[in-house]
Amino acid sequence: MTPIRIRRRAPDDACRQACSPDDLLTAIYANRGLMDPTQAAPGLADLAPVSQLRGLDAAVDLLAERLRGGGHIVVVGDYDADGATGSAVAVRGLRALGAARVSFLVPSRFDNGYGLSPAVVEAAAELAPDLIMTVDNGISSLSGVERANALGIPVLVTDHHLPGERIPDAAAIVNPNQGGCAFPSKHLAGVGVVFYLLVALRTRLRETGWLGADRREPNLAELLDLVALGTVADVVTLDRNNRILVEQGLRRIRAGRCCAGVKALLEVAGRDPSRVTATDLGFFAAPRLNAAGRLEEMSLGVDCLITEDPARAAEMARQLHELNRRRREIEDGMKDEAELLLETLSLDGEALPPALCLFGEDWHQGVSGIVAARIRERYHRPVIAFADAGDGRLRGSARSIDGLHMRDAIDLVDRTHPGLVERFGGHAMAAGLTLRSACLDPFRDAFVEAVRAQLGDVPPQPEILSDGALPPRLMSLETAELLRLAGPWGKGFPEPCFDGSFEVLSARLVGERHLKLRVSPEPGLQIDAIGFNLGEHLSRACGKIRLAYRLDVNEYRGVRAPQLMLDHLEALT
Structure with missing residues (x-):
């Protein structure tokens, strides 16, 4: 194991001085550069303007023309959660805007590999499309777009990956990371790019009379649950723009206004949709969705997110849950093999x-x-x-x-x-x-x-950035509940992490590899702690220890209590 260093974000340790959960949250926001707590939860009106995306007009032209002509749009996604949610947003959104024919095609990880390859174009061509629209891929698909052009099928690329020296000769490209794009949020996930494109398309269709008395204008905010799931799952930086998209999606899920598939994925994972957080999306819903693309075909995942039938969504979510269980078994075996390989690399003290x-x-x-x-x-x-x-x-x-x-x-x-x-x-x-x-x-x-x-020969020592010491008086359910809902937390806007010394009262393994502790930060106060995949530290979990941890809520048999989620443990001499 590589030694880990704990470094505090604020040398003045403002969190230790907090007198209330609200004071603590203010200090945490300040540690992340957010000095005005009122700006922590901006609304949809604060999103970066869609007009700044390069290539948008050409993309909207292509889609509007196909909608008016009743053309067939084939969405080609990716086999991860971002691609699946992006495909679902594209299909649901285009249908809601009046598209007569929208199909989706997800390349096989095993047969096709990533992106719009010539083989994938050939498969799409069998569906007789009038337009191929990529989601979460395409910016590096030079040969695939070339093949589509040869077949007379225009390609609209929507992507967020970094382009290479050359970009494909597509009919239109929407990608915030392409050269010359002034869009300020370069961290949009693939699903976010599609959402923005649909918003622009709706504006055009409204202006041209396509939407009106005879065709109801859809509320595209209904897609934000999918945008939130895909954004969190792809571990993109949660800049201000992405935090807005994720927070608005979480609010819809908590209010019971999410699609049947998202609700089913959370429930099959044992998470309460009414209390959902970004962590629930990233560590519970997303792995089950990803399992389809990892072991079989992502079509199952996209179908789960598209269906309006709760019973069908629940059945598909159960299938995805089983795939995820199999995925964990395969992963455990592979990880053990990888560990053996690493042991051979470090023989003779090398x-x-x-x-x-x-x-x-x-x-x-x-x-x-x-x-x-x-x-x-x-x-x-x-x-x-x-x-x-x-x-x-x-x-x-x-x-x-x-x-x-x-x-x-x-x-x-x-x-x-x-x-x-x-x-x-x-x-x-x-x-x-x-x-x-x-x-x-x-x-x-x-x-x-x-x-x-x-x-260099040795990468810099890894470190955990801590918000400082959490006062024992604030290790409460009230604080834990506040921090859960104060995000969304994620890459670039990390969940609050604290560090401090504790006395170990009891220690044991649960589930073979997880460390379960009962600790005391000061005389008279006890709290449970759990460290997932930290079971190897059991022998050190005695006496006085230093912990790096997050404060969370544990619910068991209807009882909710504060719990420390361990990131790191050190023995103190």
Whole structure:
């Protein structure tokens, strides 16, 4: 395990001085640069204007023309939760705006790989589309768009991934990260881009008389539950704009105004929709949705989000729940294999390299990204986990650490060692790539050197940013309830984390790998704590310890109580 350092955000430790939960929240917001608490929950009117998105007029022209002509629009999504929610938003939104024919197609992770490939275009062409609209992909699909053009099928690309040196020759491209786009929120998820496009399309259709007395204008805010789920699931930065989208979506879910699929996913995961938070979306609903794309086909997930029938949504959610259970079993086995591989790397006292490229002959393509994330968390190294694609190629899922832009690192390898990488794309923290099996060793060497050039032989020590010490008097249910609903919390606007010393009263394992504690911050006060996947620290959980933790609510048999959610544990001498 890589040593972890706890660093406090505010040297004056303002949280310790808080006299009430409201005072505490004010200090927490200030630690995140939000000095006016009244600005913590802006409304939809505060969203960045849609008009600043480059390519919007051309995209709206394409869609409006197909709606008026009764044309067939085929939505091509991605096989993750962002792609699934984005596809559902596109289908539901276009139908609500009066589209006569809208279908969706999700590429297979196993047969097609990521994006609008020529093979996916051929599959879409069998549906006789008048327009292909990509969701959460397409900005790197040069050959796919070229094939669609050859078949006479215009392509509208909606994406949020970083473009390469060339962009496809599409009929229109909407992507806040394309060159020359003035849209201020560069962190929109794919589902957010689609939502913005639909808002612009509705305005055009209203102005041209398509919407009016004979055709009811839809309330597109009804799609915000899906926008919130996809945005949180894709772990994009929760800048002000994304916080608005997520918060408004959460409010709709809590009020019982979400779609049947979102409600079913939360309920099958044991979460109460009326109390839902961004954490519930990210750690409970999203994994079940993602399980379809990881083990089978994401069509099941999209269907779950599109259906208006609660019974059908509940049945599909149960299927997704079972897929997620299988996914966890596969992941556990792969993680154990990866750990064995790492042990061989550190024989004879040799240190781990600055980056890790791991391969398992029997690893599942759909779970390799999760394994890469788990290994990254444990060893604080950029990790690429490769699985056999079955055609002489390997597909890798990459996860990075702070300080290394993963997509740029792979791009550097591609430019300095042409021919090693066949396809790649992604973000700063996550990426995917394909290479021939024979190229694994030279790619590993080149990738390690690319990372070493940026991070050195040993990446910087990982740290936990703490808001400081939480006064024992505020370790209450009232405080926990307030913090749960004060977000939305996520990347770029992290959930409050505190640190302090405690006396361990009892310690045990639950579920084989989770650490359950009863601790005391001061004489006369006791509180429960749980550390998921921290079971290996059981031997240290005695006497006086230092904890980094989040304050949350535990509900058991109808009783709600405050609980510490552990991120880190250190023994104090």
